[in-house]
Amino acid sequence: MTDDAARNARGTGSGFLQRRVNRRTVLGGAAGVAAGLASAGQLRAAPMIIRSRRTSGRWQEAPADAAPPERQVIYWPADAANVKALDFYESVYERGSAGDLFSEPLVRLDRNFTIQPAGAESWSSSEDGRIWTFTIRQGMVWSDGNPVTAEDYVATLRYAADPEHAWDFTWYFQGIIAGWNDAIEGKIPLDQMGVRTGANEYELVIETENPAPYLPAMLLYSCPLSKAALETHGPLYNTNPATAVSSGPFILAEWIPDQQIVLRRNESYNGTMNVPVNEVIYKLTSPDNYFTLYQSNELDYVENPGPAAIELMMADPELAGEVYSGVADFPTYYIFFDVTQPPFDNKLVRQAWSHAIDREAIKESILGPSGTPAYSWLAPGFPASNREGLKDIQRFDPELARQLLAEAGYPNGEGFPKLEMWIRDRTPLDQAVPAACAAMLKEHLNIDVELVQKPAQEFMSALTAKPTQVQLGWVRYGMDFFDPYNMLSVWVSGGRHSWSNPEYDAKVKEAAEYLGPPEERIRMFQEAERILVEDVPAVFVFHGTYPQVIKPWLLGAFKEPDENGISALHWPGYTTMSTVPQELYVGKEAPR
């Protein structure tokens, strides 16, 4: 977001701003409303969260089918080659899948993917949406006895920006937190960045460059490090049980490199979740072994074990019940066009393509539990998703497709150039689905498409080059943070693709910085998405719903469908950034 964009947004939305109350404060679950992510679910869920807090994170009423406490142990996979540290603020891409259980993020996602208060019990923003104050929940403690305060969150964000740390995720807050860009370049001291404590030690203040109603959603990634531990033992304190400190539901008990990591219940946990499980054992190994370990009952859970494993499971009526469709990072897989060059500068051609792809057949014959048909950009369950409302625009209709192509001057595909479709990723789905699409284009439109696999680096640099060097391609995008702005900004002019639509750009920017009623903000994003889908810069083919295999003795609310009909372990998984840890327990039938 540039300053110009912010000024434009303020210009167009000034009426709203002037009508606003001076300072908005929202409490509890309604806090999510301020983030513009509201749905009724948030308000409903809020009292539950507060009640759970009174139980001090202890599991009080065990269901009758639960295994006794000493057997509340779950076995989880972790990639041995990819576990440098366990804290998000130490390494994002190399923290394996273990970790993120040692402190409470400011907010977390519940199973309906709404933002819930966690480490912050409420938050508010200044009138211009640039100064955000988070009230840290009192009573949370670190296992070393120190209280969790705003100081911990401040120290963590300053450590993240520290050039000497050189964090692998600094791009995330670029242009968002005031002074962040200068801080990571070492141009200003870290304490001059827009992150500080407020009126008291339980107030965290974050200043943003532009109005940022999406900031609370971004701060899902905010599991703090302990300031005291950082100072005493350095940033790697959570790699050694002797120095480990936790204010989350678990604490590091053992780490045998290349073998296993054991997290044990943190007895001093006083956060917002009721966590039934007493011990999490991460088996450190290569992902190639996950499924074998699952078969030999050494793992309770594997995500995306691969089509062959899924096929094997689905063939057995008993094992088929252990396969669940998750949502992962809400990815959308799509065919994109360079709309600045023929033949794709003609909208009729793009529309013809969009009506020639039979997504239901792809679901039926290829995807199975790995995906669900896409007709629009935002996957079901993602905020502002309007799958049903937009379904018709790119629907499968081969007759209409042929008609549109003829109108465009290519009756029965005559005269249409033979094109290369570039493919970036190498997963089985990234091979099979584009091949099916090519076959459908041939069948319904008599168009020949050649699939060409490219190395990822070459693909991305050609794609984002200005002007783009990819005429036609197949790729995916998954979210970074839980706000429509994140996904929709991919299509803003000058970004990933050559498609440019000033009306779309304006709508997305306006919605992103909109501080009014959240329903209105959602509606604005939905309008923007409609422009995107109608102009067909891409044919949206499927949303990835990466399958999970889960042992039948893991029980709990995760098995019930959520508001979107998804029953699985919800993204982002077994971490304090989601409510998954309180939705899962070990049943009596567990063999161990």
Add this chain to the structure above:
Amino acid sequence: MTRYILGRLISLVFVLLVVSLIAFLLMHAIPGGPFDVSERRLPEATRQAQLRKYGLDQPIYVQYVKYLWRAVHGDFGVSFQRPTETVLGLIASRWPATIKIGIPTILLAYIVGTALGFVAAIKQNSWIDYAVTTVGTIGLTIPNWVIATWLILIFSIRFNLLPSGELHGWKHYIMPVVAYSLAPMALVARYTRVCMLETLRADYVRTARAKGLSERRILVWHVARNAMIPWITILLPEIPNILTGSIFIESIFRIPGIGSYFATSSLARDYPLILALTLLVATLWGLTYLITDILYTVLDPRIRLYGRRAGG
């Protein structure tokens, strides 16, 4: 002899120096750096900061000289993949697991392999010979990870007899050692057979027979001893290979050894670990060849370690 060994050890140091230089240049020439893990392009400032943090912002010759200086002082740096461990500490803690699998593998492969090859040679063209040759071909052609997967499938998942991985009790050793030893065992059997067959036809064996020596004495003193020379040349260098582990065996059986790091250190561009492992392998090979050369003189008095100039 001592002088010879000392000379060889000194030359080994120079070999290591050259190896380290080549490895250093090669690994810096591979595209991609150790920190290119971000899904989005990192801000330039952070990329520079990462390089600075690990001293990779300096000219390559400065980096190399610094590395050598520290290495001479026993400091091989900290692994990029495992920021809590020094490279030496990492090798010291992982290598024992590899050796624990490696030694039984060597024993099994060499003892059984030699015995099979020996018997096959004596009973040439018998059913035993054909069986050994067939099994040998299979052992060499089926990769150990296929065998490992089948073993797990049969003995762990189907019959639940053996643990599928990790190293705790003796049961945990069975499948990895068997899977790991089949290929070297086949190699040993085939070479033993061929070496034996060649020697069996040698003139001095015929002479020995003509002198009326017992068959046992001929086989042990004349045939086996002479057959050892090509055998050692080919098979001794297998030992450092086995002792540095197999990425497949260690990964599939979840053995926390050093084998996987040969691959992961390269993939992760873990420069300090790549260098240390390369030097480790070079040292082991250097020592193995030294031992091989010394063994030659023991087995064949005609071979001398020094004074090897023309006519010497």
